[in-house]
Amino acid sequence: MEGGTGRRAYGRGTGGMMAKPAANAATTVPKPMLDAAELEAYLRARGRAAPVSRLDGLDGYLTAVLIGPKFIDPQVWLGHLLGERALLAAQESREHLAIQAVAHHHNRLSEAMAQFPYLYRPQLPAHHAGGLDPIFWSFGFLMATRLAPRAWKSMTNPDKPEHATFQALHPLLIGTTPIIEADVPAMAKGIIDLREHFKVRRNRSMR
Numbered sequence: 001m002e003g004g005t006g007r008r009a010y011g012r013g014t015g016g017m018m019a020k021p022a023a024n025a026a027t028t029v030p031k032p033m034l035d036a037a038e039l040e041a042y043l044r045a046r047g048r049a050a051p052v053s054r055l056d057g058l059d060g061y062l063t064a065v066l067i068g069p070k071f072i073d074p075q076v077w078l079g080h081l082l083g084e085r086a087l088l089a090a091q092e093s094r095e096h097l098a099i100q101a102v103a104h105h106h107n108r109l110s111e112a113m114a115q116f117p118y119l120y121r122p123q124l125p126a127h128h129a130g131g132l133d134p135i136f137w138s139f140g141f142l143m144a145t146r147l148a149p150r151a152w153k154s155m156t157n158p159d160k161p162e163h164a165t166f167q168a169l170h171p172l173l174i175g176t177t178p179i180i181e182a183d184v185p186a187m188a189k190g191i192i193d194l195r196e197h198f199k200v201r202r203n204r205s206m207r
Contacts, residue, residue: 032092033100042082042098051081051143052136055105059123060140062106066113067195068144070151071206077147078102117192121184122172131178138173151201162197165190 034042036055044053052058058081065077079087082098089095112120127133145152155166171179172187179187 031100031104032097033104034094034097035101039098039101042094046083049083052140054136054140056123056125056133057136057140057143058102058105059109060137060142061144062102062109062140063122063191064141064144065147066106066110067191067198068148068152069154069198069201069205070148071202072144072147077144080147113192113195120192121188122191124179124184127178129178131180132184134172134175134179138175141173151205162194165193165197169194 033039039058040053040055043050043058046053052061061077061081065072075087078099081102082095086095086099089099122137124132124134124137154160155162157163166173169187169190171177171183172190
């Protein structure tokens with residue numbers, strides 16, 4: 001995780017990307033984890049206790065954790081996401097495998113933003129009426145902002161420089177209508193811009 005475990009390139013999401021594998025990828029033994037379908041089933045099984053219940057919601061949640069104005073300890077956001085008991089789960093238990101799967105998603109997303117920002121895209125599913133559906137992604141993002149509400153408050157202040165970027169992301173964060181795929185790159189850039197804008201504050205909050 002950012003500031004924690006290692007990172008790998010994120011290869012999912014609208015517009016997708018495929019980074020070149022690391023030189024030592026052939027010798028890296030992947031950690032056991034839940035696959036995508038199993039992880040989504042795990043989140044849904046938690047019911048209302050979980051802030052998200054879908055993988056696009058998880059992508060939004062982790063995006064807010066990564067780009068926000070305040071560093072959130074993994075123990076905090078993982079506990080909020082998967083439950084406190086999961087943090088104490090035994091190796092190879094389903095809870096532990098869920099943590100590994102979330103960490104894998106987090107690390108790939110982090111590396112995509114850091115090393116391949118021009119290829120980064122939020123993970124948005126197709127909308128039944130055409131275009132892309134931002135609902136669950138935005139819900140996950142906004143749920144993660146509740147982990148540091150005071151730090152995020154500046155986003156809604158017109159006098160703050162980050163407010164303009166926040167306004168540009170309204171269709172993604174607050175809108176309820178499908179997003180045109182051609183508009184996604186500009187929204188992805190807004191997310192990357194927020195990550196850079198908050199970088200100093202985020203790093204300072206780690207001390």
